[in-house]
Amino acid sequence: MAKKKQKNGGGTPATVALAAAGTPYTLHAYEHDPATPSYGEEAAEALGVTPDRVFKTLVAEVDGELTVAVVPVAGQLDLKALASAVGGKRAVMADPAAAERTTGYVRGGISPLGQRKRLRTVLDSSASAHGTICVSAGRRGLEVELSPADLAALTSAVLAPIGRG
Numbered sequence: 001m002a003k004k005k006q007k008n009g010g011g012t013p014a015t016v017a018l019a020a021a022g023t024p025y026t027l028h029a030y031e032h033d034p035a036t037p038s039y040g041e042e043a044a045e046a047l048g049v050t051p052d053r054v055f056k057t058l059v060a061e062v063d064g065e066l067t068v069a070v071v072p073v074a075g076q077l078d079l080k081a082l083a084s085a086v087g088g089k090r091a092v093m094a095d096p097a098a099a100e101r102t103t104g105y106v107r108g109g110i111s112p113l114g115q116r117k118r119l120r121t122v123l124d125s126s127a128s129a130h131g132t133i134c135v136s137a138g139r140r141g142l143e144v145e146l147s148p149a150d151l152a153a154l155t156s157a158v159l160a161p162i163g164r165g
Helices: 013-021 039-047 079-085 096-103 125-129 148-155
Strands: 002-005 026-029 055-062 065-072 091-093 120-124 133-139 142-146 158-160
Touching: 013 133, 013 142, 013 148, 026 133, 039 055, 039 133, 055 079, 055 096, 055 133, 065 096, 065 125, 079 091, 079 158, 120 125, 120 148, 125 148, 125 158, 133 148, 142 148
Parallel strands: 065 120, 120 158
Antiparallel strands: 002 026, 026 142, 055 065, 055 091, 133 142
16 A cells, blocks of 8 residues: 655646645555445555545435535445435435536546536535545545545535434
């Protein structure tokens, strides 16, 4: 596992956004196995951190508007709670092609940072229990570790209990 601090530049829109904001972060690269059934659990294992500190980025539609949900890989997204968190009535998972097209990232590598089109974002409130969390840095096999407060600030995220289990 490669681990390094980066302060300027980077290889993905997510790391470029972090560097431009002057936000401290640690980049973690690992060998991605395309056959893995869970990208998030693979990341947690490769980084040697508990799955409650590794968060997956999911794109859902809330009342027809694409919305980003960032939840621990150890659980699932509660669609009803997501809708409620943004004042909506109904949420469904977004079409994967629409999520990729809108964010500019491929599935399994969607980052909440540096998206092509900035989408409203909800971060599961469990993130606040950790000094740092890991999210995708914009490609499979690359995670960025940063404080939940910095992630929320950079994405203008609402914190809400949207994860379950």
